Amino acid sequence: MSKTKARIRLFVNDSLAEGSCLTASNAQAHYLLHVMRCKPGQRVALFNGREGEWWAKVIFQTKRDVQYHVEKQSQVQDSTPALWLAFAPVKRMDFIAEKASELGVTALLPVITQRTDIKRINTGRLQLHAIEAAEQCSRLSVPQVRSPESFDKFIASWPKGYRLYFLDESGGGLPIAKALMAARQEPCGFMTGPEGGFVQSELDVLRQLPFSRAIGLGPRLLRAETAAIAALACWQALLGDWVSEVGRVSR
Amino acid sequence: MSKTKARIRLFVNDSLAEGSCLTASNAQAHYLLHVMRCKPGQRVALFNGREGEWWAKVIFQTKRDVQYHVEKQSQVQDSTPALWLAFAPVKRMDFIAEKASELGVTALLPVITQRTDIKRINTGRLQLHAIEAAEQCSRLSVPQVRSPESFDKFIASWPKGYRLYFLDESGGGLPIAKALMAARQEPCGFMTGPEGGFVQSELDVLRQLPFSRAIGLGPRLLRAETAAIAALACWQALLGDWVSEVGRVSR
Numbered sequence: 001m002s003k004t005k006a007r008i009r010l011f012v013n014d015s016l017a018e019g020s021c022l023t024a025s026n027a028q029a030h031y032l033l034h035v036m037r038c039k040p041g042q043r044v045a046l047f048n049g050r051e052g053e054w055w056a057k058v059i060f061q062t063k064r065d066v067q068y069h070v071e072k073q074s075q076v077q078d079s080t081p082a083l084w085l086a087f088a089p090v091k092r093m094d095f096i097a098e099k100a101s102e103l104g105v106t107a108l109l110p111v112i113t114q115r116t117d118i119k120r121i122n123t124g125r126l127q128l129h130a131i132e133a134a135e136q137c138s139r140l141s142v143p144q145v146r147s148p149e150s151f152d153k154f155i156a157s158w159p160k161g162y163r164l165y166f167l168d169e170s171g172g173g174l175p176i177a178k179a180l181m182a183a184r185q186e187p188c189g190f191m192t193g194p195e196g197g198f199v200q201s202e203l204d205v206l207r208q209l210p211f212s213r214a215i216g217l218g219p220r221l222l223r224a225e226t227a228a229i230a231a232l233a234c235w236q237a238l239l240g241d242w243v244s245e246v247g248r249v250s251r
Numbered sequence: 252m253s254k255t256k257a258r259i260r261l262f263v264n265d266s267l268a269e270g271s272c273l274t275a276s277n278a279q280a281h282y283l284l285h286v287m288r289c290k291p292g293q294r295v296a297l298f299n300g301r302e303g304e305w306w307a308k309v310i311f312q313t314k315r316d317v318q319y320h321v322e323k324q325s326q327v328q329d330s331t332p333a334l335w336l337a338f339a340p341v342k343r344m345d346f347i348a349e350k351a352s353e354l355g356v357t358a359l360l361p362v363i364t365q366r367t368d369i370k371r372i373n374t375g376r377l378q379l380h381a382i383e384a385a386e387q388c389s390r391l392s393v394p395q396v397r398s399p400e401s402f403d404k405f406i407a408s409w410p411k412g413y414r415l416y417f418l419d420e421s422g423g424g425l426p427i428a429k430a431l432m433a434a435r436q437e438p439c440g441f442m443t444g445p446e447g448g449f450v451q452s453e454l455d456v457l458r459q460l461p462f463s464r465a466i467g468l469g470p471r472l473l474r475a476e477t478a479a480i481a482a483l484a485c486w487q488a489l490l491g492d493w494v495s496e497v498g499r500v501s502r
Contacts (some may be wrong), residue, residue: 099477102471102473104469138471138472175488175493176488177489216496217484218487218492219389219492220355220389222353226353226354229481229484230354230480230484230488233481233484236468237428237488238428241470242426242469245425
């Protein structure tokens, strides 16, 4: 939601600096020309996840070749705390990628559990959804979509010093607000299971990890995507950047 | 997410009592016969929002005529606190209806604000989405989808004793956790604006109501549906039925 007509805001891989001239990707050129019907010289905002956000002028070289002339920095890069979302792939994972990006997730980790039915995971497509959401929600970074891993490999490669909150749909978890109010902001990740839930052996592993916490989201059976969004929202509200009273810069 | 194969669970309008015999709607008959491939005599769970949940046997009279023979009550009716969601209709409102139902909303109120672009609001369809989500998430009730109202009429008919939390995307709201931790569980509703946001005069009205609170959801610009889900999740986590440590009955 925004109060005024949204400006155009795009993610680029290139380095951003005053005076630099970048070539828009084919997809962005199409979007600027045919979707947004940009005028030559129109200003857009660019960000690359490393060097803040910059105003750039759109220059049409030919009908297909669009360039950005980078002008002035509009925002310096912020640093966001590590907040991961590990999820057993489900039908609506595009949606999970979009919402996780809006909710400030820094990495998305597809994990193949025993009851995961989805065989084909298009991480490129998930990355595009995450980028598009980042463009629209005014983030300065983009969550990184990792390659799918098996449950065992995921657990074995969990980084030291990171907390893992897993959504325990069997009813044994601590209420999420209680768990988070007792916690501090630290690098962490949430994990959701597949449509059929975790199997008992996976729950046993998850419960015994020294860095894990089982959390519960009440008496109703939530879909995986609802649980992911709900848990991330609670984290932002209690420990993340929703705690501060500073309003965002109105655009 | 559930640990075991989901049982079939359906909402009916009829009264439920031991020994009663109900006729399934055409849609439910089709679902039972052709989607779930029910066997004659198979047991399903029925609920009507008033008399708890009951086991019933599925009886096929003909290939199209399906009856329920109601047997034994499996859960007594609970009473859930009033939790409304008022929303300016947006493209993804089917999704809002589904998620609001999972998150325990008791009434859904479409409100036509000045920047609401969506003209056609199919409340019947929204109701079906809300019912389907209630069936799947094990609720004993179904949120009621109201007829669309103008902003002014919505404000004028807001019930006495209900708190109204509106999502103030202009940055002036209290952080949601701060607002809810200072509140008690009372009848309340959340309100989200349209894709273009509330206009200034609407914000002025909302801010001056004695029963309203402006709340904020951090620095990123959330889509309306994300804001709705996030706010409802925070309410359930801090004031609703996610607070309790009692795990749900495993099915």
